[in-house]
Amino acid sequence: MKFILKYFKIIIFFIVTVNVSVAQNDNSLKRIDSVKTILKTLKPSDSLNIAKQNYVVGEYYRKLLNTDSAYVYFQKAEKVFKQYNLKYETAITMFGIAVCQTYDKDYTGSETTSFQALALLESLNPINKVRQYKAYIYNNLGILFGELEQFDEAIKYHNIGLDLKKGLKGDYVRSIGLSENNLANIYITLGDYDTAIKQYETILANKELLDRYPGVKVLAMGNYAQALDLANKHDRLPGLYLKAIKLSDSINDTYDAIVIHQRLAEFYHKKGIIDSAKYYAYKAKNLSEFYNNDDMLKSLLLVSKIEHGEISRKYLLEYIALSDSLYKSEREKRDKFARIKFETEAIEKENIEKEKVVRFLFSLSVIILIIAVLIYLFLKQREKNKVLQFKQSQQESNEEIYNLMLTQNLNIEEARAQEKRRISQELHDGILGRLFGTRLSLDSLNFNTGDEAVQTRSQYISELKNIEEDIRKVSHELNTDFVSGGGFKDIIHNLIESKSAIYNLKYTFNHYTEINWDNVSNKTKIHIYRIIQESLHNIYKHANATQVNISFNLKKDVICITMEDDGAGFDVSKVKSGIGLKNIKSRILEINGTITINSKKNKGTSVTLEAPLIS
Structure with missing residues (x-):
């Protein structure tokens, strides 16, 4: 009676399981039909969208364990994705193929496909979805190396996949749990x-x-029960x-229930409880008929034991008949996939040839473009050279004019000095001599003894002494060339004043040490003038400054010129020298001088020039 009840339970469970499985399969098949309907509406020219829909159908078939159909649709999608060089789409399609190969025991093929997919993903930016599929592929490698009994490799790849999954953004709790299992x-x-x-306890x-x-x-x-x-x-x-079976019944998880029934049957068989062993062995066999053939093989072998x-x-x-049939089927599938792979490789070779042509045309285009750019740069540079030559000739003209101006200024200063010396001589030799004679005459009147006369003469004599002293002082001052060399300083001052007004700058001009510009060559003065002019222009053009301070000093026969601004500043080590700065450096070298530039961003710039008094 107990035996009959047990088998009655098996029949009831079998009916419920079949209904659930059929309902699940029907739902997936409806989705496949829906996608196939979409495929029929797409135009052949829309190859990329067709490939994406083929991939979706392949995924549905893969999850239904219909690897034959999955191969077909994955292969169609893979061809197009490769043609468009869509690495991510190609990689996830190859992952689907690799899983199907693992299911069909084509472990060598699955290994090759997995590593090819990984190579594609490695070439992409490691965004979340890329790392996700890398984790899935490593998980597949762990499974297939486990089946190949290369357990160290299996553990390595499972751990890599686990680490990747734990670093993903999103809900991967279930996926991590399965990998740990x-x-x-x-x-x-x-x-x-x-x-x-x-x-398992974790x-x-x-x-x-x-x-x-x-x-x-x-x-x-x-699995925990099996380990114990x-x-x-x-x-x-x-x-x-028993708890695992009860839980699987409550959630209609009949697929995982197969293995648990098999293990429970083996447990009772070892314990010698044959009725229970048969009960769970037959239950596993009946469930296996609707799922994996490997589970059916194990169930048949278990029942036979x-x-x-x-x-x-x-x-x-x-068991033997099914084993032979499965071996033949697996071999045919491997051969079929080999044909698909051969066709894909042929397409890849064709694409490589096309890429070679495209590369050649691209290289030719680049060469032509480079030649055109070089010609343009040559013409542009020639035009720039003409402009520079014109500027140079203009600059030389300006320098000649300035030289004439300096010479004229020096002539004027010389004339002024001569005129001052003439006046000084006239005062000394003429007026002073006459006054001296008058004083002597007045002295001779001192012999008049009248009190009033004596007092008057004394007053005149005193007054004449004062006049004599004043004239002597004027003569001395006129004889000193107090404007000697002052002309160049005035020229510089006028330059700073005029440019500051034009550039809307506030300025200070300090001449801390009097420099005898008469001892300085015209060449040096011209270059100093131009350097200051160019520096003011650069401050206006680049610094965005509001204040400029210029000072002259003389230290051990070296003229020191400092120019400071409160502008934007720059990184001296990174900024390339423009034409203006190159001109300044060239001029300072012409007079055997040196230039020092100190600048910081937002803290202004300081330029110090040093030139020998006599170059």
Whole structure:
């Protein structure tokens, strides 16, 4: 009676499971039909949009585990994405293909496709969606290397994928939980049950994960129970298995329930509880018929081990037949994908040839453009040279005029000096001599003894002495050339005053030490004049200043000129010398001088010129 009730439960569960699975598949198929309808409305010229819709259909088929159809649509999308050089779209399509290859046990092909997709993603900016798919690809690599029993590689890639997922922005709680579960499964396969148990306990302690995604809890609980079983820690068994099955029933998670039923059957079989072992083994077999063929294989082999006699033989033969069929199917799929890959590579070669032509045309265009630019620059430079030559000739003319002006000014100053010396001589030799004679005559009257006469003569004599002293003082001052060299200072002052007025600048002009400009060559004075003129122009043009301070000083026969402004300033180490600054440096070298420029942004500029008094 108990046996009949158990099998009655299996039939009821089987009916419910089939209905849920059919409903889920119907929903996905409706979505596929909807996208296919959209594809029919698109024009052939809209190849990029068609490729995107093909990718969507491929994803739906992949999630339905229909890898044949997924391959077809992914391959169509991949061709177009590569033609348009859309690296991200190509990479995620290749990820879909790699997952299908892993499902079909084409692990070598999946490895190659995964690394090709990773190479494309590595060439892109590491934005969130790029890192997301890198994490998915590393997870796939972890799974396939686990199937290839290269467990160190599997652990490495699972950990890389986990680290990437933990750094993503968004809700990846479920994805992280699944990756942690996959990593723990590797430790079970390695026989490191303690590490696996700790990993599962960490997952099951994540309340947010389990509350939001009970499907992950089913998976983790079933695997945790298996790790305890293999570690011979049976205190919580079969309770954990039964809880996992109950939870999977409550959320209609029949796919994960297959493995839990298989493991529970194996648990009861080891314990010698054959009825329970058969119950859960048959339950797993019935569920497997609607899902993964690998699970069906495992279920058939499990039933053949638990059953006896003809029944065991029957299921073993079914297992062998299905295994052969699956091997043949997997080989055909690998061959089919190899053909698809060959066609894709042929298209890639064609695209490479097209790219070569495009590159050649582009290179030719660049060369032509460079030649055109060089010709333009040559003509432009020739025009600039003409302008510079004109400016140079104009400057030479200006210097000649200025030289004449200085010479004329010196002649005037010389004439003034001569006139002053003439007046001085006239005062000294003429008026002073006559006054001296008058004084002597008055002295001779001193012999008149009248009191009144004596007093009067004394007053006149005293007055004459005063006049004599005044005239002597005037004569001395006139004989001193007090305007000697002052003409050039006045010229500089006039220059600063006129330019400051034009440039709307306030200025100060200080001549701290009197310099005998007569001892300075005209060449030096011309260059100093032009340097100050150019500096004022640069201050107006570049500094945006309101105040300029100019000072002259003489230190050990070296003329020191300082020009300071309160303008914007600049970084001396980075700014290239313009024509104005080059002219200033050239002029200062002409008179064996030096120039020092100190400037800071927003703190003004100070220019110090030093030139020898006699160059």
